[in-house]
Amino acid sequence: xxxxxxxxxxxxxxxxxxxxxxxxxxxxxxxxxxxxxxxxxxxxxxxxxxxxxxxxxxxxxxxxxxxxxxxxxxxxxxxxxxxxxxxxxxxxxxxxxxxxxxxxxxxxxxxxxxxxxxxxxxxxxxxxxxxxxxxxxxxxxxxxxxxxxxxxxxxxxxxxxxxxxxxxxxxxxxxxxxxxxxxxxxxxxxxxxxxxxxxxxxxxxxxxxxxxxxxxxxxxxxxxxxxxxxxxxxxxxxxxxxxxxxxxxxxxxxxxxxxxxxxxxxxxxxxxxxxxxxxxxxxxxxxxxxxxxxxxxxxxxxxxxxxx
Numbered sequence: 001x002x003x004x005x006x007x008x009x010x011x012x013x014x015x016x017x018x019x020x021x022x023x024x025x026x027x028x029x030x031x032x033x034x035x036x037x038x039x040x041x042x043x044x045x046x047x048x049x050x051x052x053x054x055x056x057x058x059x060x061x062x063x064x065x066x067x068x069x070x071x072x073x074x075x076x077x078x079x080x081x082x083x084x085x086x087x088x089x090x091x092x093x094x095x096x097x098x099x100x101x102x103x104x105x106x107x108x109x110x111x112x113x114x115x116x117x118x119x120x121x122x123x124x125x126x127x128x129x130x131x132x133x134x135x136x137x138x139x140x141x142x143x144x145x146x147x148x149x150x151x152x153x154x155x156x157x158x159x160x161x162x163x164x165x166x167x168x169x170x171x172x173x174x175x176x177x178x179x180x181x182x183x184x185x186x187x188x189x190x191x192x193x194x195x196x197x198x199x200x201x202x203x204x205x206x207x208x209x210x211x212x213x214x215x216x217x218x219x220x221x222x223x224x225x226x227x228x229x230x231x232x233x234x235x236x237x238x239x240x241x242x243x244x245x246x247x248x249x250x251x252x253x254x255x256x257x258x259x260x261x262x263x264x265x266x267x268x269x270x271x272x273x274x275x276x277x278x279x280x281x282x283x284x285x286x287x288x289x290x291x292x293x294x295x296x297x298x299x300x301x302x303x304x305x306x307x308x
Contacts, residue, residue, distance in 0.1 A: 053253045060260045061100045068101045068137060070269035075134035077181045080263065081143040084188030085226070086216040087198040088249040093188075093259045094139055101137075110141035123147065123165060124172055131181065144169065148233040150215055153225045166236045173242045183242040184266055186259060187230070190249045192223060 071078055082090040094108055109130045118126045124144055132138045147165040151157035157165075176183055190198075199220065202212040219226055238244045245262060249255045 047251055048253050048257075053257070056257050057096060057260075060257065060264065061096065063264050064097060064101055064260065066271065067264060067267065067269045068106055069272045070267070071137055072105055072135040073272040076267065077132040077134060077179075078137040078267065079132060079140065079176070079181050079183050080137070081140045081145065081183070081185045082188065083142060083145050083149070083186065084247070084249065085190050085195055086219045087195055087202070087211075088188035088190045089247075089252050089255045090141060090186075090188050091211075092252055093247075093256050094141055096256050097139065097260060097263070105135055106137040106139070108139045108141055123161075124168070131176070144172075145233065145237075148237070149226065149229055150219075152229050153222050154215065154218065169237055170239050173237075173239065177241045182267060184263065185242055185244050186247050187234075187244055188247045188249045188255065194250045195223075196220070 070076075082094060084090055098106060098108060109127075111126065111130075114126060127140075127144050130138060130140075144165075147157050147162060148169075152162045173183055199212065199216065202208045202216075234244055247255050247259045247262075
């Protein structure tokens with residue numbers, strides 16, 4: 001750490017901070033425990049150069065800000081469902097989509113397991129309150145398709161309940177579309193080998209173990225059952241009004257860029273006219289004296305430059 005002032009232009013420093021924010025996440029992705037070094041050598045190498053990936057990601061994220069602005073300006077309602085194999089990269093894509101947009105009108109919905117009361121409700125009832133109003137974007141980190149996947153495979157739903165879901169969901173989604181909602185459905189797919197590696201990463205990495213639930217572990221045991229459930233789900237819910245789009249997730253960076261690029265293509269959007277923003281002058285009161293606050297109110301300066 002240096003204690004001298006950085007004389008570079010402030011805009012360069014701000015842009016560098018943007019890169020650093022993404023780099024922190026990339027470093028996290030690259031933390032490989034010693035137990036997995038041998039497996040790492042067998043993995044397919046990344047197909048994108050890091051510099052290209054960063055440039056494209058920031059460009060796409062700037063377009064997402066424009067898209068959000070357009071959705072608000074036009075009063076649109078956008079719902080995006082993220083489904084797929086455990087550890088297939090849904091969370092990483094969601095994180096990059098929300099990283100630079102306004103959280104007030106773009107939110108993530110990740111519902112916990114239903115309560116006993118919710119189990120007695122109409123199945124779609126717990127999801128409906130989270131649907132967007134005009135000008136909003138809602139990203140479902142797993143959705144009502146839990147019934148076609150984990151609930152079916154793990155036996156949490158009866159075959160009658162699953163069959164009722166398949167009868168209802170096409171009409172439910174057509175109702176959403178008729179109401180003006182733009183509904184986008186993504187399925188994230190990875191190979192058996194890649195999922196095994198990512199699960200092992202979570203087992204051996206203390207800061208990633210929270211990502212590994214008992215349901216995730218059971219998904220390894222029931223890999224083929226999940227495959228059959230997915231195929232059945234596609235056959236019965238891939239409707240013209242809300243088709244499925246598959247995202248190949250073995251390469252995380254490619255998956256992120258491809259998914260965001262596709263999402264941007266779903267809604268034709270343009271620049272929203274805005275009045276120029278002018279920073280007003282600060283009101284200065286010559287008689288005001290700033291109070292000196294007690295030192296104990298401040299966060300300790302552990303990492304600041306040392307003097308003396």
